[in-house]
Amino acid sequence: MQRREILVAALAAPLLGMGSAAAPPVKLLGNTARYRLELDIGPLEHMYSPAEAARSKPMQGEIMVAGRMSGMTAGKMAMPAGMGNGTAMRPSVWHHLELHVWDKISGAVVKDAHVSIRVIDLASGRAQTVPIAAMYGIHSGPADWHYGNNVRLPPGHWRVDAVVNGEAASFTVTIPPG
Ligand SMILES: [Cu+2]
Numbered sequence: 001m002q003r004r005e006i007l008v009a010a011l012a013a014p015l016l017g018m019g020s021a022a023a024p025p026v027k028l029l030g031n032t033a034r035y036r037l038e039l040d041i042g043p044l045e046h047m048y049s050p051a052e053a054a055r056s057k058p059m060q061g062e063i064m065v066a067g068r069m070s071g072m073t074a075g076k077m078a079m080p081a082g083m084g085n086g087t088a089m090r091p092s093v094w095h096h097l098e099l100h101v102w103d104k105i106s107g108a109v110v111k112d113a114h115v116s117i118r119v120i121d122l123a124s125g126r127a128q129t130v131p132i133a134a135m136y137g138i139h140s141g142p143a144d145w146h147y148g149n150n151v152r153l154p155p156g157h158w159r160v161d162a163v164v165n166g167e168a169a170s171f172t173v174t175i176p177p178g
Helices: 050-056
Strands: 026-031 035-043 062-066 094-103 115-121 127-130 132-139 148-153 155-163 168-174
Touching: 035 148, 035 168, 050 062, 062 094, 094 115, 094 155, 115 148, 127 148
Parallel strands: none
Antiparallel strands: 026 035, 035 094, 062 132, 094 148, 115 127, 115 155, 132 148, 155 168
16 A cells, blocks of 8 residues: 655635536545546536436536435535535535546556545544545546545645555645635
């Protein structure tokens, strides 16, 4: 197992809306024994089931191949279980977190990985488990295949612990205020 910790100050760009085509504000590379990883944290994305996408033909957002979107339902904000109201769902504290996985030997995108991701607030030590969906961007297509979800990530220092087919990697991310 290799650990990789990288500090990045990013996410300075304001949240302009879901499905922004802009490059993700956070892009970190990682490694495990068998896999090359990329962690992207960007603006909240709308995540469509294949049936929803076929019906509404969205121009942006992501197609969920497996799993479910957290944090929003049917294009509207919804409160995830266990969260109070108030500022919890301010869009600026919600981000789209995604992990891309490539096989180091073949270079191929790994589409059937078993992935788990935990996000740890380094100030409080509190951890949250990211519900994993497999998905790809509508614009980019299946080459963009990745694992993750929309997550609440307020400004602060975070560690993202990922396990891919039993192989662990960690990333350290700073989300600046604003
Ligand atoms: Cu995604």
